[in-house]
Amino acid sequence: MLGPGDDAAVVTVPDGRVVATTDLLVDGRHFRRDWSTPYDVGRKAAAQNLADVAAMGAVPTALLVGLAAPPDLPAFWAERFADGLRDECDLVGAGVVGGDVVRSDVLLIAATALGDLEGRPPVTRAGARAGDVVAFAGRLGWAAAGLATLSKGFRSPRAVVDGHRRPVPPYPAGPDAARAGATSMVDVSDGLVADLGHVATASGVRIEIRRAAFEIPDALAQVGSALGVDPLNWILNGGEDHALVATFASSAAVPVGWHIIGTVVAADGDGDVLVDEEPYSAGGFDHFA
Amino acid sequence: MLGPGDDAAVVTVPDGRVVATTDLLVDGRHFRRDWSTPYDVGRKAAAQNLADVAAMGAVPTALLVGLAAPPDLPAFWAERFADGLRDECDLVGAGVVGGDVVRSDVLLIAATALGDLEGRPPVTRAGARAGDVVAFAGRLGWAAAGLATLSKGFRSPRAVVDGHRRPVPPYPAGPDAARAGATSMVDVSDGLVADLGHVATASGVRIEIRRAAFEIPDALAQVGSALGVDPLNWILNGGEDHALVATFASSAAVPVGWHIIGTVVAADGDGDVLVDEEPYSAGGFDHFA
Numbered sequence: 403m404l405g406p407g408d409d410a411a412v413v414t415v416p417d418g419r420v421v422a423t424t425d426l427l428v429d430g431r432h433f434r435r436d437w438s439t440p441y442d443v444g445r446k447a448a449a450q451n452l453a454d455v456a457a458m459g460a461v462p463t464a465l466l467v468g469l470a471a472p473p474d475l476p477a478f479w480a481e482r483f484a485d486g487l488r489d490e491c492d493l494v495g496a497g498v499v500g501g502d503v504v505r506s507d508v509l510l511i512a513a514t515a516l517g518d519l520e521g522r523p524p525v526t527r528a529g530a531r532a533g534d535v536v537a538f539a540g541r542l543g544w545a546a547a548g549l550a551t552l553s554k555g556f557r558s559p560r561a562v563v564d565g566h567r568r569p570v571p572p573y574p575a576g577p578d579a580a581r582a583g584a585t586s587m588v589d590v591s592d593g594l595v596a597d598l599g600h601v602a603t604a605s606g607v608r609i610e611i612r613r614a615a616f617e618i619p620d621a622l623a624q625v626g627s628a629l630g631v632d633p634l635n636w637i638l639n640g641g642e643d644h645a646l647v648a649t650f651a652s653s654a655a656v657p658v659g660w661h662i663i664g665t666v667v668a669a670d671g672d673g674d675v676l677v678d679e680e681p682y683s684a685g686g687f688d689h690f691a
Numbered sequence: 692m693l694g695p696g697d698d699a700a701v702v703t704v705p706d707g708r709v710v711a712t713t714d715l716l717v718d719g720r721h722f723r724r725d726w727s728t729p730y731d732v733g734r735k736a737a738a739q740n741l742a743d744v745a746a747m748g749a750v751p752t753a754l755l756v757g758l759a760a761p762p763d764l765p766a767f768w769a770e771r772f773a774d775g776l777r778d779e780c781d782l783v784g785a786g787v788v789g790g791d792v793v794r795s796d797v798l799l800i801a802a803t804a805l806g807d808l809e810g811r812p813p814v815t816r817a818g819a820r821a822g823d824v825v826a827f828a829g830r831l832g833w834a835a836a837g838l839a840t841l842s843k844g845f846r847s848p849r850a851v852v853d854g855h856r857r858p859v860p861p862y863p864a865g866p867d868a869a870r871a872g873a874t875s876m877v878d879v880s881d882g883l884v885a886d887l888g889h890v891a892t893a894s895g896v897r898i899e900i901r902r903a904a905f906e907i908p909d910a911l912a913q914v915g916s917a918l919g920v921d922p923l924n925w926i927l928n929g930g931e932d933h934a935l936v937a938t939f940a941s942s943a944a945v946p947v948g949w950h951i952i953g954t955v956v957a958a959d960g961d962g963d964v965l966v967d968e969e970p971y972s973a974g975g976f977d978h979f980a
Binding site: 407408409410411413414415416417418419420421422423424425426427428431432437455457458460464466467468469470499500501502504505507508510512514515516517518519524526527528587588589604621 | 696697698699700701702703704705707709710711712713714715716717720721743744746747749753755756757758759769788789790791793794795796797801803804805808813815816876877878879893919945
């Protein structure tokens with residue numbers, strides 16, 4: 403592996419195929435400097451790209467990062483941001499192998515993650531089949547609950563607020579699902595129902611999930627009660643937790659850490675998502691809207 | 692190859708290693724919308740990343756592009772930009788395999804290029820050895836001359852102005868140089884002397900080039916005469932043409948399309964660059980400064 407400092411990095415990809423994904427984060431839109439530390443932003447920028455790699459069933463190997471920074475950005479901001487990138491990458495054994503820094507009036511981060519399929523076919527959004535079960539791994543609703551909390555001017559409970567600042571993607575669950583024969587998989591970035599909608603559309607199926615299948619974490623129940631919000635809304639509709647959701651043949655053993663929440667049903671027209679047998683108005687997660 | 696539309700793309704990398712590089716372009720800093728069409732900006736964004744891949748001796752295979760766009764950006768701008776990306780990628784047989792679009796107050800492009808080494812070692816900046824010859828491939832000075840022309844309010848000569856709008860990197864010259872045993876190589880993005888300085892420093896050598904080794908293209912001579920600028924300044928100091936400059940053992944046959952301009956000399960301290968045996972104040976190319 404040849405890292406930063408030359409025209410380009412060289413990353414080992416034993417598989418002969420490389421998984422690649424890129425995402426932009428804009429100050430004031432995808433993060434706020436008064437709500438998140440630079441370290442948080444680094445963790446989040448890395449996490450949302452590494453999670454996309456895991457959602458293909460691959461193991462993240464490398465991250466390239468572009469930083470567009472206003473002239474008055476303090477040096478410590480960039481340093482702590484880089485610390486966050488590195489620590490998140492360390493969780494999966496990936497390296498920060500390249501980057502670019504330019505001046506810009508707006509603080510913006512561009513991250514590209516690479517990953518290795520370890521010889522397996524990629525798990526796309528298009529393989530869900532009628533009769534499959536639907537399952538998720540990771541956390542749902544925490545980022546939305548954290549954002550709701552911050553938006554009301556509160557800085558606690560810390561665990562919930564940190565849910566917005568730093569997602570906790572279940573990285574190993576992606577390759578685990580691929581090994582277990584997952585028929586489709588997606589990273590929950592727009593919201594569970596919205597992202598299941600992407601799977602339903604790509605696969606030409608309908609997906610039905612059940613509210614009763616979700617355990618409500620105590621912290622979300624408490625914050626929901628305090629803010630007058632049903633925490634299930636955050637779980638079904640909140641984005642940016644970067645949980646993974648996948649479908650498995652009903653005969654397959656769903657791996658440890660995956661929770662079954664519904665089933666895949668044959669559909670004639672455009673794939674849609676039912677919650678407790680009713681259409682659910684997802685709308686997706688619109689960041690700071 | 693699995694393209695856009697899923698969590699990530701999958702790119703074939705027969706070599707088992709992938710070359711990866713990322714760059715940001717900011718509106719008003721790396722391009723101006725009153726000087727360049729969206730098609731030009733797409734060509735340039737792709738070119739400067741694909742050239743970095745070629746500078747490692749690799750063949751570009753794929754491009755991922757993030758576009759941060761203000762809400763009032765016309766739809767045709769993004770469409771013509773995408774056309775430019777695709778046409779530049781077509782020159783080398785690469786595909787635009789992924790991307791991301793977000794809202795931002797500033798128009799910004801993040802591009803990441805991937806490439807294949809075809810079984811060869813990467814050609815870095817660090818391998819130049821005393822006794823090597825120095826050679827370049829591609830065009831030098833055109834982007835700087837074009838920028839100088841536009842900055843004076845002129846829109847012609849078209850060939851020179853287009854030199855700023857759309858670089859013409861000599862893509863195949865990168866793998867050609869690698870096959871011919873190039874000991875070091877770099878993409879000229881900061882300016883010839885500045886980028887040779889990077890090679891000299893990384894390799895721990897001194898590099899000596901000769902003004903007489905450069906042919907001055909007629910178009911640059913004419914524009915230089917009109918603007919009162921020695922066109923050799925653009926050739927030695929201008930950036931953004933994305934020529935390639937490399938070193939070869941003196942016993943090696945320099946490939947077709949490469950022009951010898953100097954030699955590598957042993958040095959004690961930090962590597963530096965002499966032009967006609969004198970230190971040259973490069974300063975590098977500062978875009979619109």
